[in-house]
Amino acid sequence: GESVGLHxxxxxxxxxxxxxxxxxxxxxxSDYFIWYKQESGKGPQFIIDIRSNMDKRQGQRVTVLLNKTxxxxxxxxxxxxxxDSAVYFCAENVSFKAAGNKLxxxxxxxxxxxx
Amino acid sequence: DGGITQSPKYLFRKxxxxxxxxxEQNLNHDAMYWYRQDPGQGLRxxxxxxxxxxxQKGDIAEGYSVSREKKESFPLTVTSAQKNPTAFYLxxxxxxxxxxxxxxxxxxxxxxxx
Numbered sequence: 001g002e003s004v005g006l007h008x009x010x011x012x013x014x015x016x017x018x019x020x021x022x023x024x025x026x027x028x029x030s031d032y033f034i035w036y037k038q039e040s041g042k043g044p045q046f047i048i049d050i051r052s053n054m055d056k057r058q059g060q061r062v063t064v065l066l067n068k069t070x071x072x073x074x075x076x077x078x079x080x081x082x083x084d085s086a087v088y089f090c091a092e093n094v095s096f097k098a099a100g101n102k103l104x105x106x107x108x109x110x111x112x113x114x115x
Numbered sequence: 116d117g118g119i120t121q122s123p124k125y126l127f128r129k130x131x132x133x134x135x136x137x138x139e140q141n142l143n144h145d146a147m148y149w150y151r152q153d154p155g156q157g158l159r160x161x162x163x164x165x166x167x168x169x170x171q172k173g174d175i176a177e178g179y180s181v182s183r184e185k186k187e188s189f190p191l192t193v194t195s196a197q198k199n200p201t202a203f204y205l206x207x208x209x210x211x212x213x214x215x216x217x218x219x220x221x222x223x224x225x226x227x228x229x
Contacts (some may be wrong), residue, residue, distance in 0.1 A: 008155055032214055043119075043205050043220030044158070051215070089157055093214050101175070103218065105157030 008087060009027045011111045019077040021109045023090035028071065030092035034103070035064060035075045038087045047075070047088075077111075119177065119180040119221035121206050126226045128193070128200070136191045136224045138206035144219075146212045147189035151175060152223075165190055165212045193226065201228045 013019045025033065030056035031052035048066045050057045050073075057064050063076040073090050087110050091103040119140045128134045140147065146165050150158040160173030164183040178197025183189055187210075192198045204224045209216040 003175075034217075036220075041223070041225075043207075043222050045220070047218055049215075049217070089118065091157075100158060102163070103158075107157050 008108050008110045010112060012112045012114060013080050014039065014114050015082060016079055019075075019084070019111055020082045021075045021077075021088050021111065023073040023075075023106050023109075025071050025073060025092045025104075025106070027092060027094060027104065028072050029094045030104075031049065032093040033064070033066060033073050034091045034093075035062075035073075036089045036105075037084075038108070040086075043052060044089060080111070081115065082113050085111055087111075119206060119208055119219055120180065121204075121221040121224050123224060124222065126224055128228050130228055131195045131206065132184055133192055133194050134226065135224070136140070136193070136204055136206075138189045138191065138221060140189075140206075140208045140219075140221075141217065142208055142210075143186075144208035144210050146209045147183070148207040148209075149173075149179070149181065149189070149191045149216065150205045150207065152205060158205060163212075168213070200226055202226060 034049045035047040038044040048059045048062050048064050050066050061078045063065050065074045087108045089108045090106045093103050122137045138198045148163040149161040152158050159175050161179050162170055162173050162181045164170035167183050167186050170181050170183050183216040207218040209218045
């Protein structure tokens, strides 16, 4: 399949370990953040989102942490599995903008799960 | 099954030719989007549409055109004016343009200019 990012930062993690993916966002007015997972040759899939009135949100095996002070977002994946191998993108949005739902995407991080 | 379909999956074009990428959704979403993805980079917005017969330029609209004649369809034309068209193109839709509306993505079309 195609590679969606030939020169992406890569996180290698042992199967069963926890993964932490980091993202620095640029717009201090952003108040909505999303993590997407993209497998090779496919479109991004929604993982989890968080609004700026929260610091932490948990889903199934995933947790997103938001630090607005330093404009930093992280995605934690518990007990990483081979199916978690993919490229992960963060996206930010200013929800109250008149132009609406225009996401700004980060550059992505490739996660490789070693058996 | 509800979802977004893009066709073709792979597309080859000679320099100087226009080419149209298809995007269809049966999610009854009002808003649709086109993004471009290059290796090592995130997604960049080309055009978006909030409603039929209306669309707005995104961050990299030069060399592209769109139409929105039907709610379920948002085709993208890559014109000869686009200087570096080889890329992975992704279509998305959302229920509306509200800032918290989740965007659902299609499987993408990989365009290669020969």
